[in-house]
Amino acid sequence: MLVKVFERPKSMFPVTTHYCPGCGHGIIHRLLAEVIDELGIIERVAGIAPVGCSVLIYNYINCDMYEAAHGRAPAIATGCKRVHPDLIVFTYQGDGDLASIGTAEIIHAAARGENITVLFVNNAIYGMTGGQMAPTTIIGQKTTTSPNGRAPGREGYPVRVAEMLATLEGAAYIARVAVHKPKYIIAAKKALRKAFETQINGLGFSLVEFLSQCPTNWGMSPQKAVDWVEEKMIPCYPLGEFKTPETKKTVEEA
Amino acid sequence: MLVKVFERPKSMFPVTTHYCPGCGHGIIHRLLAEVIDELGIIERVAGIAPVGCSVLIYNYINCDMYEAAHGRAPAIATGCKRVHPDLIVFTYQGDGDLASIGTAEIIHAAARGENITVLFVNNAIYGMTGGQMAPTTIIGQKTTTSPNGRAPGREGYPVRVAEMLATLEGAAYIARVAVHKPKYIIAAKKALRKAFETQINGLGFSLVEFLSQCPTNWGMSPQKAVDWVEEKMIPCYPLGEFKTPETKKTVEEA
Amino acid sequence: MGGKIVVNEELCKGCQLCITVCPFHLIQVSSNINSKGYHPAKFVDPERKCTGCTLCALTCPEIAIEIYKITGS
Amino acid sequence: MGGKIVVNEELCKGCQLCITVCPFHLIQVSSNINSKGYHPAKFVDPERKCTGCTLCALTCPEIAIEIYKITGS
Amino acid sequence: MSPFYEDVIIAGFGGQGILFIGKLLAYAVMKEGRNVTWIPSYGPEMRGGTANCTVVVSDEEIGSPVITNPRSLIIMNNPSLEAFEPRLKTGGLLVVNTSLVTLQPKRTDVNIVKVPANEIAIEVGNDKVANMVMLGAYIAKTKIVVKENILEALKKVLGKEKEELFELNKIAFEKGIEIGNM
Amino acid sequence: MSPFYEDVIIAGFGGQGILFIGKLLAYAVMKEGRNVTWIPSYGPEMRGGTANCTVVVSDEEIGSPVITNPRSLIIMNNPSLEAFEPRLKTGGLLVVNTSLVTLQPKRTDVNIVKVPANEIAIEVGNDKVANMVMLGAYIAKTKIVVKENILEALKKVLGKEKEELFELNKIAFEKGIEIGNM
Amino acid sequence: MGEKVLISGNEAIAEAAVQAGCRFFFGYPITPQNKIPEYMSKRLPQVGGCFVQAESEIAAIYMVFGAAGAGARVMTSSSSPGISLKMEGISYIAGAELPCVIVNVMRGGPGLGGILPSQSDYFQATKGGGHGDYRLLVLAPSTVQEAVDLIMDAFDLADKYRNPVMVLADGYIGQMMEPVEFKKSPPPELPPKNWAITGAKGRPRNLIKTLYLNPVELEKHNLKLQQKYLEMAKNEVRVENYMTEDAEIIIAAYGTTARITKTAIKILREKGINAGLVRPITLFPFPYSTFKEIAEKVDNILVVEMNMGQMLEDVKIGVCGRAEIHFYGRTGGMVPSYDEIAVQAEKIVKEEAI
Amino acid sequence: MGEKVLISGNEAIAEAAVQAGCRFFFGYPITPQNKIPEYMSKRLPQVGGCFVQAESEIAAIYMVFGAAGAGARVMTSSSSPGISLKMEGISYIAGAELPCVIVNVMRGGPGLGGILPSQSDYFQATKGGGHGDYRLLVLAPSTVQEAVDLIMDAFDLADKYRNPVMVLADGYIGQMMEPVEFKKSPPPELPPKNWAITGAKGRPRNLIKTLYLNPVELEKHNLKLQQKYLEMAKNEVRVENYMTEDAEIIIAAYGTTARITKTAIKILREKGINAGLVRPITLFPFPYSTFKEIAEKVDNILVVEMNMGQMLEDVKIGVCGRAEIHFYGRTGGMVPSYDEIAVQAEKIVKEEAI
């Protein structure tokens, strides 16, 4: 007898994505949909898409959705959540979106303890616009606007979002995960589920930072990109839970 | 024989300020002018005024100055410093200016390690516009937009700017001081001098957060306001150096 | 108790991540080209080694893989 | 070796912070009103207790106080 | 008879209750069914420590709420006298607080009422109610509203919280009326 | 003789070097002193995996750089044939890569040149230079620029970094010219 | 007639919004409109609503986006520099067809400028300070009572057209107190907000967006928006004609300037000069046809604004050469007095007579 | 004639800026202008300049404020939504009278819209999308060569008037390649930047500000700005008259639309319809008088834009009733073809003939 043990989550449309081969966004979308399905909340979810490669996320996940302006998803989430406190509100944001243009919005959503969940996709690059430097671009990384490799004296240092947000009292759950290999993907899903549960339990702001591969703008094959996450990104961006509702304290790397 | 042991710093104009009686801005202005005088840099200083009660700081300090838009002083400082790396560039910003509307600008100036010095005046309120809540308003504090006292569930938590910025690698010197009593004032000046020296030595971004009294919008006499700094503000905003060029590490409270 | 995967050739973008992670090297690049121009992944398990461990599907960005466990008879 | 302060009555805004910090209580509120309508601070040191410690000036937001040390003769 | 019209500028230091008596006047006018506008100065002069407001009263729709040449002035300090006296309409009313205004009015074509408002206020108990004395004098002269409506407005504005201040303000106001009627 | 004018749309999959041969053409035209515009598609179709560009060549000032009914087409995949064939001007030139375009052109009022570009490219060494074969055929047919100028452009665009690719591209291009001249 | 209350324009605007069913307000302090957010911070919790002081004007306008998209009646307010920061957001809201009310209590510009009244954001409000072919419905109150009435209407109009409505006031309207009656007329029949984000329970999911990568779709979307603007032009133009019947000269003004002009007209008529006022109440849609008609009857139109000539351009378009157009403007916080206006008008009439 | 290079509009704009002495660029990525910052990130360090990728468009425009205030030649570029975010900053820069160049490579709006070419930010650029009575000098190139030339002029004009200059391009101008010659004409005599922030050594300190709390001063400041705008209108209007001498119908268009119109005119003339083009090159100051004059000679003017009718309003003001005005617009990334334009013009001429 054949028993299906892995299939497309129900809350995802059965369509092909617009992402490049090997892109991390697809994996993160699936984790999101799985968590939504497992928690059985699809009918009370409101999602906010960013401007970035994932702007079209609403083409893949079958819930009420806004498409935000670049960086402003947390403000839109705030407006929505204040009107409908019973909705489960999430934003899905890239590193340009969240850590650059949307810096003020994410910090103040966290400071207010806004009861929303943020999926933060850190791929160390501006994917959609063609590979410009992101605040999360790592030292030495070449991008179309750091053509000689990011140098601290010229382009400054990478921003560690999870660590920074963990300093805010309103932040209840903050974790960093990765999606380049199955064991990390399993851990990532656990963190994401915890983040949504934090919201469902009304405990305040939750954010999961996903290290994610962008083979196209890193100029690598998908396999090379996976290795690059392991070898370059994780040392710069340590994984772990930086804050949990239990501790509400900063935890050094997991 | 009479020897003058305390007088108006040379770089200050001999005029009366527009500040309310007992306002902390006046003290901080004087410290700034004293440090400029002591370092002998007045001819190569460029200051950036914020929008806030101290918007008119250029009426008091006799150096080249820009008046910024609300929150954007760090961006203007960046533009100026990149053109004239030899100028000593400082911004002077209130908590509405720096910690609310200007959040992205200050964080990214710090992340870039922009070689400038920031005077951050945390008076837990919007002074100029008449006493609205600031991101730094403390829990329970009544303001014209938190009429029932700031409650975390409604208005969120205070933002601790020094701690937050200290998580950024580009930040070289970060300290919090107060100016409500002489001993604190003396310590504040030391920190400010250290901040400017950090810049002069090309070590990167420096910021001094001043806890400052706003008797008018706190609805208190200047003396009561001084006590309030001691009793309410310092417990919420611990003083100390959070980062120094030597350690470039986060230091827990002084 | 073994497993079996089904790759949806139209959804697959040939990123080969699944190929990398299968502990038994049961996935290969197909010589077919799909309508988007990609060479999709192909399940090749003549010795029925697949355990249905789902690692391949977990890592697939396109949800192009469905997995079955073969139980009982 | 004592001290002496001079309050600029026009600059002073009567905040009284200097009054609070003087260890010898040498500063008082004047009954004069300046052109801005404030009662300025007034130095009252009949017993020449002032040490020129500068605490009052340090705390003055208006730089309304100048301080002299009396040395030698 | 042409429809009723009056406008007045009230001016002095911030903290003298300038805007407050303007509001009382505006409340009373409203109570009596007339149109009224009250507009404060909120510009740079406020940072300079002075304050003024303009009240316009009319039976008709009110056009401009700001007045170039007012019909009346209530003046509580020297700078305000200097600023506004020249703008007063010929034949207009100038109520001046002689306790604080040391300058002499120069106009001879207007009606001047001198009120030692602070002295009277101190007499009735508190220097702070000099503004009410001035308002009383002005109303006695112009009869623009009946006394009771000012008192009603006063009660309303003070509210429960500051109820205890009512009597003091009332007495000051009535003293002002007396002077105005003299 | 009326002034020289030509326009061509080059279309295919992204990655086929569509924009590249358009640029070579434009460079060569410029070299010969004529006006030229090169404009890529950069809209949503790019995300769909297709690409095209338009090159306009003229002795006069060039007006529109986008062309509704082109005089020539270089077509490298099926969707492009479907999209552009109907727009080709009567009497125009259609160069089609028969290695990949399995659909049959429907127009009978145009000049059709069939080029098995990928097969030829594989022959000369690499499937990737099919675009150069197509360009060669197009230039042979139109004589719009001399061969040498394309090769010069090629050298320039490849630069030092990709110098080693020059020969391969050149050979493919020359094969294309041969076919075009057939 | 209900009870009148004496209230400042800013507070009246806030209270009117509440009475019109506004339950959400997102704003950021700026003079001269601070009483609006302050009032809301007290009042909204009393009626089960919610006030959030946003971290910036940008955050505020996107919180409005979120709340409007969630189906609520929502407002934000600011003053000139703060409104400039909202431009991107306003373009998004218009593009996504979300109903909301935006109040601009204008002050002197450019830059930080000053805090005194001005009308120098007319262009920004009416021509789209943000990018793209969108339009706001723009209402310009001239009294505190009218501010109340227009705010109430604004919410209905926003819902009716699924379009942001801007109420364009100035520092004087915000700061001035006048007796006001709050009388909400019964709301018109409004379409249900079945497009709103409420959770996709028992219905297909809703989507609020402005991205149309396919230009054919984006053009179609724009044409739909244009259709709406034409509808507004057909149905919503409001204008006051004041003493225009026998006028030999027309003054065109709106907001505070218009009420000052009324006093000027009185002065002029006392001098025997028959002046009249055309006061646009809707600045978009603009009463072009009123100007067309009036221009057939008078030779001279004097446009008065607290700026250097902005509505002037719309008057030119309306008049289209049929009458001579003159301009008198004060700016930077200077308010034209009725005397000055009267002098200008008199001069025009006298010169004409020569 | 110098050497021609084949280059895309975006790269040409960047290189032209460098050749015009621009040494500082602050920007934020957005399609379809990414090649500008990318080029600058490589090129500026080579010439001793500096490129900073700002955290946002707002930060970018204020970095420009800082660098311009420090006396440097500085540029920023963006596309429609990003330009909307700069509105407050542009008002500040204009208010502080700082010279700089701002490039808008327009795309379809409103909101996120699309990435294809558009001209729907005409109002925003010419009427002041920000608050207050400021104006930008707005240049609209029609070819890559003209983009190069205008960028070079833009820096001189900015310095001459101490005013921000906007170069208003569109996605096609940015993406298109054309042969281009970089020929910088010798810069005009320009006033020294003795107002700049350089450290107060040996001179009184300098102050760059926009706040004037006293309205008398703020009005004076505004009148000074207005004077500048009048000067611009007197000296800087640029317009191309193309085949207008014998024209029976005039088409008005700028930028990409204008060059497409030239092809349409060819088609029309082949059909025996004598059409001509009036192409404003400066959108502010606008060539009103050209339209006034041309309107005396033709009965019909067809305005063609990639928007729903924005320059249209300026043409109306210029024509002032002297000729019939028609409009043809495509929007949202749709580009009008020469055929469509020709059809529209032909229809007008034919109807006229009946």
Ligand SMILES: Cc1ncc(C[n+]2csc(CCOP(=O)(O)OP(=O)(O)O)c2C)c(N)n1
């Ligand atoms: C206001 C504004 N600025 C810039 C852009 C252009 N833009 C679109 S996506 C993007 C960055 C995307 O990077 P990121 O957020 O990291 O997402 P990714 O594509 O990497 O997933 C930018 C700058 C925009 N649409 N709006």
Ligand SMILES: Cc1ncc(C[n+]2csc(CCOP(=O)(O)OP(=O)(O)O)c2C)c(N)n1
């Ligand atoms: C864009 C913009 N938003 C708002 C304002 C109004 N505003 C002026 S100062 C200020 C806040 C001042 O508070 P803070 O920065 O804490 O300085 P303080 O007055 O307390 O020293 C605000 C909101 C403005 N001028 N510009």
Ligand code: SF4
């Ligand atoms: S560009 Fe990068 S982030 Fe965007 S879809 Fe491609 S791989 Fe993913």
Ligand code: SF4
């Ligand atoms: S309002 Fe507060 S911060 Fe501003 S001058 Fe007065 S006391 Fe100082």
Ligand code: SF4
């Ligand atoms: S389920 Fe496991 S064993 Fe089977 S193909 Fe996938 S990765 Fe290999």
Ligand code: SF4
């Ligand atoms: S991981 Fe998925 S998309 Fe990638 S090759 Fe395997 S099946 Fe195809």
Ligand code: SF4
């Ligand atoms: S110097 Fe010291 S002792 Fe003298 S008055 Fe001041 S505080 Fe008192």
Ligand code: SF4
């Ligand atoms: S501290 Fe200064 S301002 Fe305050 S009372 Fe003393 S002298 Fe006056």
Ligand SMILES: [Mg+2]
């Ligand atoms: Mg990214």
Ligand SMILES: [Mg+2]
């Ligand atoms: Mg403050």
